[in-house]
Amino acid sequence: MSRNEELFARAAQSIPGGVNSPVRAFRSVGGTPRFISKARDAHIWDADGKQYIDYLGSWGPAIVGHAHPEVVKAVQDAAVNGLSFGAPTEGETLLAEAIIKRLPSIEQVRLVSSGTEATMSAIRLARGATGRAKIIKFEGCYHGHADSLLVKAGSGLLTFGNPTSAGVPPEFVKHTIVLDYNDLDAVSEAFKQHGDDIACIIVEPIAGNMNLIKPAPGFLEGLRELCTQYGALLIFDEVMTGFRAGPQGVQGLSGVTPDLTTLAKVIGGGMPVGAFGGRADVMKHIAPLGAVYQAGTLSGNPVSVAAGLATLDILGRPGFYENLAAQTKKLVDGLSERAKAAGVTFCADSVGGMFGLYFRESIPTSFAEVSDSNIDAFKVFFHAMLNQGVHLAPSAFEAGFVSAKHDDAIIAQTLDAAEKAFAAI
Numbered sequence: 001m002s003r004n005e006e007l008f009a010r011a012a013q014s015i016p017g018g019v020n021s022p023v024r025a026f027r028s029v030g031g032t033p034r035f036i037s038k039a040r041d042a043h044i045w046d047a048d049g050k051q052y053i054d055y056l057g058s059w060g061p062a063i064v065g066h067a068h069p070e071v072v073k074a075v076q077d078a079a080v081n082g083l084s085f086g087a088p089t090e091g092e093t094l095l096a097e098a099i100i101k102r103l104p105s106i107e108q109v110r111l112v113s114s115g116t117e118a119t120m121s122a123i124r125l126a127r128g129a130t131g132r133a134k135i136i137k138f139e140g141c142y143h144g145h146a147d148s149l150l151v152k153a154g155s156g157l158l159t160f161g162n163p164t165s166a167g168v169p170p171e172f173v174k175h176t177i178v179l180d181y182n183d184l185d186a187v188s189e190a191f192k193q194h195g196d197d198i199a200c201i202i203v204e205p206i207a208g209n210m211n212l213i214k215p216a217p218g219f220l221e222g223l224r225e226l227c228t229q230y231g232a233l234l235i236f237d238e239v240m241t242g243f244r245a246g247p248q249g250v251q252g253l254s255g256v257t258p259d260l261t262t263l264a265k266v267i268g269g270g271m272p273v274g275a276f277g278g279r280a281d282v283m284k285h286i287a288p289l290g291a292v293y294q295a296g297t298l299s300g301n302p303v304s305v306a307a308g309l310a311t312l313d314i315l316g317r318p319g320f321y322e323n324l325a326a327q328t329k330k331l332v333d334g335l336s337e338r339a340k341a342a343g344v345t346f347c348a349d350s351v352g353g354m355f356g357l358y359f360r361e362s363i364p365t366s367f368a369e370v371s372d373s374n375i376d377a378f379k380v381f382f383h384a385m386l387n388q389g390v391h392l393a394p395s396a397f398e399a400g401f402v403s404a405k406h407d408d409a410i411i412a413q414t415l416d417a418a419e420k421a422f423a424a425i
């Protein structure tokens with residue numbers, strides 16, 4: 001038994017499924033998850049001491065590379081002064097200001113401890129601020145695990161959704177309308193039928209939780225127009241794309257301005273931080289100013305905030321995003337070439353430091369199209385890469401992440417491994 005297998009078996013005794021977040025369990029690819037003992041720059045090491053090139057990056061946060069000395073020092077310096085106070089600190093204001101300075105759509109921001117908390121709170125705020133109940137979300141977009149968001153499309157167009165998790169009563173999701181990503185006509189129709197009662201649309205403006213899916217031209221613009229026309233709020237869930245797709249997230253890339261934005265992942269630099277923010281006239285509805293309740297014992301935690309500030313500082317340096325996007329593009333272009341040479345049906349796409357790998361003819365535009373890819377081929381590819389020391393996301397429905405430490409040598413090594421992996425398919 002490898003040490004990973006040993007640890008996994010032992011973990012399963014005390015932790016359901018041996019993991020604290022389900023995708024880590026390798027259920028969709030089979031095999032044993034690697035238990036990570038250490039990470040540095042673009043590499044991680046497992047419990048057997050094997051080294052991997054890491055394209056998981058903690059699902060996004062590790063954008064400056066693992067254990068960046070400046071981030072680690074900021075955490076150490078903060079920790080020495082106490083771990084948590086339950087009273088305000090200057091660091092929270094500095095992080096809020098850093099976010100506001102970078103994202104012009106945000107006038108005020110509240111810090112929380114996870115992406116789930118951020119989206120759940122933003123939706124409550126949208127409902128409280130508009131006095132409306134219904135929300136629109138899109139199939140395949142993930143916004144954390146709040147009850148009203150664990151829902152898939154019902155059988156007919158514009159029927160309300162069905163819970164995707166046991167423990168969520170149908171009544172809890174009856175106000176959630178689930179539509180296909182990139183289907184603007186369906187959104188328009190939903191507003192025609194329910195416009196007076198739709199509080200908000202929540203959308204991943206580039207989706208990263210059903211593999212990587214970009215918005216069709218005009219999709220985000222159309223959502224903006226409909227929300228404005230019907231008095232609903234547009235929420236960009238940039239928990240993944242914020243400071244990852246580009247220096248101003250997708251709102252910067254698209255020029256479409258949301259009313260509210262949710263953030264997490266990168267803004268914590270590897271520590272638990274989330275945030276939701278937007279127009280001041282909407283944010284004023286949050287307690288203690290307004291009637292929408294929201295709170296958190298560890299919100300704005302000083303150690304987490306220090307990690308976030310140090311990370312944002314590095315991201316602000318000249319050329320950071322140009323380099324990140326160029327390396328990510330080298331990776332996906334190289335993979336596409338290797339697949340073609342091996343005769344494997346494959347394509348790939350990227351934005352900033354995120355990428356998608358698709359075992360199908362063309363780049364998908366919806367959840368249905370991603371589902372229609374060759375999942376078995378992905379599994380073979382995944383394990384062939386893992387064996388050669390390349391750690392990809394363990395599911396065909398996840399995006400991948402590149403850090404500033406993925407240099408040319410690391411990309412070349414990845415492509416050499418991919419050549420063999422494609423041959424195995």
Ligand SMILES: *Cc1c(COP(=O)(O)O)cnc(C)c1O
Pocket residue numbers: 113114115116117119142143144145204208209237238239240264265274
């Ligand atoms: C990761 C993610 C979340 C949930 O964040 P957690 O910190 O895991 O709760 C929400 N929305 C999007 C778009 C995400 O990628």
